[in-house]
Amino acid sequence: xxxxxxxxxxxxxxxxxxxxxxxxxxxxxxxxxxxxxxxxxxxxxxxxxxxxxxxxxxxxxxxxxxxxxxxxxxxxxxxxxxxxxxxxxxxxxxxxxxxxxxxxxxxxxxxx
Amino acid sequence: xxxxxxxxxxxxxxxxxxxxxxxxxxxxxxxxxxxxxxxxxxxxxxxxxxxxxxxxxxxxxxxxxxxxxxxxxxxxxxxxxxxxxxxxxxxxxxxxxxxxxxxxxxxxxxxxxxxxxxxxxxxxxxxxxxxxxxxxxxxxxxxxxxxxxxxxxxxxxxxxxxxxxxxxxxxxxxxxxxxxxxxxxxxxxxxxxxxxxxxxxxxxxxxxxxxxxxxxxxxxxxxxxxxxxxxxxxxxxxxxxxxxxxxxxxxxxxxxxxxxxxxxxxxxxxxxxxxxxxxxxxxxxxxxxxxxxxxxxxxxxxxxxxxxxxxxxxxxxxxxxxxxxxxxxxxxxxxxxxxxxxxxxxxxxxxxxxxxxxxxxxxxxxxxxxxxxxxxxxxxxxxxxxxxxxxxxxxxxxxxxxxxxxxxxxxxxxxxxxxxxxxxxxxxxxxxxxxxxxxxxxxxxxxxxxxxxxxxxxxxxxxxxxxxxxxxxxxxxxxxxxxxxxxxxxxxxxxxxxxxxxxxxxxxxxxxxxxxxxxxxxxxxxxxxxxxxxxxxxxxxxxxxxxxxxxxxxxxxxxxxxxxxxx
Numbered sequence: 001x002x003x004x005x006x007x008x009x010x011x012x013x014x015x016x017x018x019x020x021x022x023x024x025x026x027x028x029x030x031x032x033x034x035x036x037x038x039x040x041x042x043x044x045x046x047x048x049x050x051x052x053x054x055x056x057x058x059x060x061x062x063x064x065x066x067x068x069x070x071x072x073x074x075x076x077x078x079x080x081x082x083x084x085x086x087x088x089x090x091x092x093x094x095x096x097x098x099x100x101x102x103x104x105x106x107x108x109x110x111x112x
Numbered sequence: 113x114x115x116x117x118x119x120x121x122x123x124x125x126x127x128x129x130x131x132x133x134x135x136x137x138x139x140x141x142x143x144x145x146x147x148x149x150x151x152x153x154x155x156x157x158x159x160x161x162x163x164x165x166x167x168x169x170x171x172x173x174x175x176x177x178x179x180x181x182x183x184x185x186x187x188x189x190x191x192x193x194x195x196x197x198x199x200x201x202x203x204x205x206x207x208x209x210x211x212x213x214x215x216x217x218x219x220x221x222x223x224x225x226x227x228x229x230x231x232x233x234x235x236x237x238x239x240x241x242x243x244x245x246x247x248x249x250x251x252x253x254x255x256x257x258x259x260x261x262x263x264x265x266x267x268x269x270x271x272x273x274x275x276x277x278x279x280x281x282x283x284x285x286x287x288x289x290x291x292x293x294x295x296x297x298x299x300x301x302x303x304x305x306x307x308x309x310x311x312x313x314x315x316x317x318x319x320x321x322x323x324x325x326x327x328x329x330x331x332x333x334x335x336x337x338x339x340x341x342x343x344x345x346x347x348x349x350x351x352x353x354x355x356x357x358x359x360x361x362x363x364x365x366x367x368x369x370x371x372x373x374x375x376x377x378x379x380x381x382x383x384x385x386x387x388x389x390x391x392x393x394x395x396x397x398x399x400x401x402x403x404x405x406x407x408x409x410x411x412x413x414x415x416x417x418x419x420x421x422x423x424x425x426x427x428x429x430x431x432x433x434x435x436x437x438x439x440x441x442x443x444x445x446x447x448x449x450x451x452x453x454x455x456x457x458x459x460x461x462x463x464x465x466x467x468x469x470x471x472x473x474x475x476x477x478x479x480x481x482x483x484x485x486x487x488x489x490x491x492x493x494x495x496x497x498x499x500x501x502x503x504x505x506x507x508x509x510x511x512x513x514x515x516x517x518x519x520x521x522x523x524x525x526x527x528x529x530x531x532x533x534x535x536x537x538x539x540x541x542x543x544x545x546x547x548x549x550x551x552x553x554x555x556x557x558x559x560x561x562x563x564x565x566x567x568x569x570x571x572x573x574x575x576x577x578x579x580x581x582x583x584x585x586x587x588x589x590x591x592x593x594x595x596x597x598x599x600x601x602x603x604x605x606x607x608x609x610x611x612x613x614x615x616x617x618x619x620x621x622x623x624x625x626x627x628x629x630x631x632x633x634x635x636x637x638x639x640x641x642x643x644x645x646x647x648x649x650x651x652x653x654x655x656x657x658x659x660x661x662x663x664x665x666x667x668x669x670x671x672x673x674x675x676x677x678x679x
Contacts, residue, residue, distance in 0.1 A: 038531075042540040046234050046647050050547065053649035059185060059640060059658045084186070084237065086230045 029102055036103025039096050043088070052107055060084075064108050074101055133195070133245055135292060139356050145632075148194040148624045149244050151286045152503065156418035157353040159505035159583045161625045165632040166667060167587030171601050171611045173668045177633065178215025182208070182660030187641015189502075190241040191286065191581065191622035192662070193249075195263070199635060201662055202239045202251050204284075207261060212628060212635075215664065219266035225255040229277045232538060233284075234302040235643035238620075240351070240501075241286030243294065245314055250294045252283035258296050258312055270317035274298070279537045280305040283349075290354040290361050290391035293320060297348025301366045301383075301411070304537040307346030309363055309387070311394055321394035325365045325382050333381030341376045344541060345369035346383045350413040350501050353432070355446060360388045360397060362416040362432045362446065367409045370532045371495075372543030374486045379404040384412035386432070388449060398449035400471060403438050407482050407544070408462060408524065409495040410438035415503040421511065421564060423452060433563050435504050435515045437497025438473075440466055443563050455566025457559065458498035458517050462491050486526035494522040494548050496577075496644065503622055505582040505590070507604060512560045512569055514590045514604070516578035519557060520550040548648060555650075558582070558592060560607060570607030576652045579644055581622025583634075591634060593619020595645065596656055599636055599663070615663055618645065618656050634665045 040052070047060045054062040061082075066074055078097050081087035088097075133149055141147070142154025145163045153159050166174060182188060184203045193200045198218060199210045205225075209218040230237055233254060242251040248260045248269055255277050260269040274296065275281035280303030287296040294312040298305060307325040312318065325346030327333040337343045345368040352363030368376060368383040384403035387396050403410040416432040421443070423429045432446040439460035443453040454466035463473035478489035496518050504515040525545040532543035556577025560569040580593040589610065590602040595618045601611040615638035623636035639660030645653055 038527075041545070042542055046643070048646075050647055050649055055648075055650050055653045056640075056646055057654045057656055057658070060646065081227055084230070086227050088231070091231060 032102040033106035036099035151351040155354040161585045163632045164587040175668045177664045177666045180662040184660040185658040186237040188637035188639030188660040189238040194626045204237045221266040229255045232303045236641045243287040243289045245289040250287045256281045256283045272317040286351045293391045299349040301345035301347040304344040304541045323394035336379040336381040364413040366411040366413045369541035370543040372526045373407040400449040417506045435499040439493045439498035459492040488525035491524045492521040494520040503581045505584040507584040514582040518577040522546040580619040583623045591623045
């Protein structure tokens with residue numbers, strides 16, 4: 001049996017469509033999450049795991065653990081670095097950081 | 113007068129040789145099992161030891177002699193060195209000297225680098241080891257400095273800044289000392305660097321030469337890139353080997369950047385190639401390209417093992433061998449760069465074969481399509497390669513290489529050209545998606561392979577692929593380790609598991625063996641990290657704790673009587 005992350009991507013797309021049709025997830029949020037996924041791939045995935053699937057056992061932070069209320073803490077850690085993570089201030093723009101946040105929220109909040 | 117100066121010379125030379133190594137010591141490293149002075153356990157990089165007192169009959173009695181904490185949660189990928197009863201180990205932030213018999217620390221040299229450095233490190237915050245020569249230990253730093261430490265005290269003797277992380281450059285490579293020159297390479301093809309090798313004066317650290325892997329205007333191969341392309345990549349992050357007789361260094365060159373190939377049609381020389389260079393000058397004597405115009409990150413940096421083999425017609429051949437990321441096992445004439453054999457050692461569908469006459473891969477239909485227009489396809493092997501950087505070993509008595517093969521594919525897809533159109537050094541140079549595909553029951557195998565025929569003598573499957581180097585001994589043992597922490601010894605003839613030991617973290621470095629006072633020891637690092645552990649989803653790694661340790665094993669004996677001085 002071949003397992004693929006595509007299966008999850010399909011789930012993600014399906015879930016996005018569902019959310020897109022609900023009043024809580026706007027088209028704008030959907031676009032923001034998609035842009036965030038691309039930034040995540042380029043800047044974050046090499047330490048935090050492909051498609052947010054962190055199996056490092058705590059070596060790096062599992063971003064799926066971020067609660068919806070922790071936006072400020074997230075932005076602060078990205079800008080200034082945390083533990084072994086470098087500061088991304090001056091590299092990632094504020095709207096890009098918001099896009100990554102939208103990607104995390106779109107992925108996590110729809111989990112059953 | 114003459115006698116006086118001679119005496120003075122001897123007076124100067126003696127203290128140096130007492131703690132140091134001469135060029136001859138380095139040449140003979142593989143023949144002197146009391147020490148390990150070079151990356152690869154000998155200039156040939158065979159990782160073969162003539163030691164046999166630990167063997168198939170008694171390996172079940174192998175027990176830890178000691179363990180040492182590196183106090184580091186980053187990956188340990190280094191190969192230890194051993195000299196005069198002292199073990200030298202590096203990680204990303206320090207170098208340590210440990211008493212080889214007691215496991216007690218002798219000295220520690222801690223490195224600082226700016227926190228921004230790790231922005232441009234793609235594949236693990238690691239270091240892969242040191243080189244030793246003339247009383248000094250040479251290593252690279254993540255922020256692209258090369259430093260020399262006094263072997264006895266650990267004090268920094270010189271430091272040379274080679275390049276700058278703000279331009280995408282970093283260094284993780286163990287240097288090579290060849291013909292008295294300290295040679296180091298760079299990482300950063302994922303961040304748009306122009307790769308190079310650099311030679312440094314062993315005494316002063318002065319840069320003697322720099323050879324770029326990507327030609328400048330007017331140099332041969334310049335037109336293998338489109339006129340307006342970025343011309344990036346070609347890093348050199350795995351240590352080369354050295355043939356003192358031919359006076360040639362063999363060093364692998366990494367992938368072109370960005371990974372997405374649609375704006376760089378052409379062979380993209382000299383990415384994914386091997387260069388044969390003169391160590392004193394950096395002059396390239398010959399070169400051979402494995403993966404031209406590569407879309408798949410088939411980085412050509414892996415080990416180049418030097419060996420003397422008999423070819424299919426029975427003729428003795430001087431060769432170098434590499435298990436390439438692209439899934440082919442290459443055997444090349446090391447006198448002239450002519451291809452002798454290139455056999456698949458994992459599932460490969462990006463190329464049908466390598467044409468032995470032209471030396472070029474015969475692209476499959478999907479690769480042709482991707483190179484021509486971009487697009488998507490399921491490609492084997494994945495970007496992780498049929499094998500990653502961790503070096504294979506070669507047993508010259510059995511004529512077999514022992515390879516930790518990675519057996520995964522990917523659903524590769526190029527992103528639109530505008531995503532890669534205006535990249536500058538320091539930016540991420542990808543422009544592709546590559547979700548991995550794999551059989552959950554087998555993502556890799558340890559394989560014993562005849563490098564000339566590709567025949568697999570035996571193989572052992574693993575659910576999680578191994579990212580450790582292999583070591584083979586005259587005791588008939590292949591030593592390697594798992595991401596989940598087990599150090600393992602296999603029968604070199606059959607692949608039967610003879611012994612294993614669970615270390616606290618993960619084996620990502622290269623084991624070594626050495627002897628002291630007639631007893632054989634095995635030393636290996638444990639410490640999870642590197643590209644697979646960080647990036648790839650693998651539930652089997654969730655419960656592998658971080659934390660670097662160094663382990664030395666010996667055959668069980670009665671509980672040792674400690675001397676008063678060691679209390």
